Amino acid sequence: MTDTVIAPTTGLVQERRLVTDLPGPRSQELSARRAAAVSAGGSSMLPVYITAAGGGVLVDVDGNSLIDLGAGIAVVSVGNAAPRVVEQVREQVANFTHTCFMITPYEGYVAVCEALNRLTPGRHEKRSALFNSGAEAVENAVKVARAATGRTSIVAFDHAYHGRTNLTMALTAKSMPYKHSFGPFASDVYRAPMSYPFRDGLTGPEAAAQAISIIDKQVGGSETAAVIIEPIQGEGGFIVPAPGFLPALLDWCTDNGVVFIADEIQTGFARTGAMFACEHEGVVPDLVTTAKGIAGGLPLAGLTGRADLIDSVHPGGLGGTYGGNPVACAAGLGAIATIEELGLVDRAGQLGTILLDRLRAMASRHPVIGDVRGRGAMVAIEFVWPGTTEPAADVCAAVARAAHAAGVVILTCGTYGNVIRLLPPLVIPLDLLHEGLDILDEAIGAVTA
């Protein structure tokens, strides 16, 4: 496939280059300083300290250049320091940095909301509100759903990840490391089974019937304010629900006056080969939460949805000091323009074809790969002991370590810790992507030899 996108970079050479072992000596010095100053509760997967990044590479303090297949967890989809983002941030930061939108507003906030209303699924009348983080957007989606319905119960799913604040910890499924020792959690949150085709073997409608039956019996449609779901689960293992699961859930929500919240924080903004992952199944959610890929790395998050729901909240009910900060909004507008100008939705689809082809070829040679799944530039492999569905978390960790040592930044995830996920910047040069995949392939071979 020819490389149609010229990676807009900060001028960094697009190559993998190792001049020291990883982490190198300067990174190790910084790690020592960090140990004495920084909370031990915040760990780093690969403690190499970065000084520059762009296109498909991260450059560290020792001069190593690493291939980036994680995009800072699906954040720098437009590339690190993407030119339009840098330009618009520079201009904004020189004009003013903060007024607080709740005190004296500014155009950038309005323009980002207009873009969100235009880009999210559905042509109905919409409103948006802006926040600082994904978790905050989710919290506010729940506030809106409760205010609009007068109900309190919220349903989330097995393997879900929605954040680390108190309410979003309650919505998140996995205990260690996200929830362990941090309870008690917010009440009136219930959990339903997720469609997980590799493990449940159910069709989408069958899995939806199972989930709906549990919600009906354990919560009740008339008690439920909202169902919140990631259209492809992120931290839980890149689980793509079987076709028909999401539409059946949406139908049940509509029939019962329940707000359907799509958490598109990881899947949104071109990542899956559609602007939003719900589009793959024609699902039009009542509310959509966004963050990560929205602003090229600056902290910005959005809640977008039906005007009647969002406008049901009393004036002053939604807000925060920094939400929709003008510099973050400028970055958001730069990132959205980049996605549209470079055709990054299509680009994500092209990357997906390469990734799935290459990973399926690996699966045919490495029986430890039990499943290859994903959409667009959001794909994963799940490691199992050959011939079983028994999670092989140790193999997964060893493969990730080997790839890291060779200078390829790949991330792991999954309830069972046995999934490697690939989320490259959408502007990564194709030869670099292939090189990263070659190294992953070699790492699996070496670990399982």
Ligand SMILES: Cc1ncc(COP(=O)(O)O)c(C=O)c1O
């Ligand atoms: C689907 C989803 N929801 C919510 C969040 C929380 O976002 P943040 O870390 O910005 O609070 C994440 C972060 O990984 C996510 O993937």
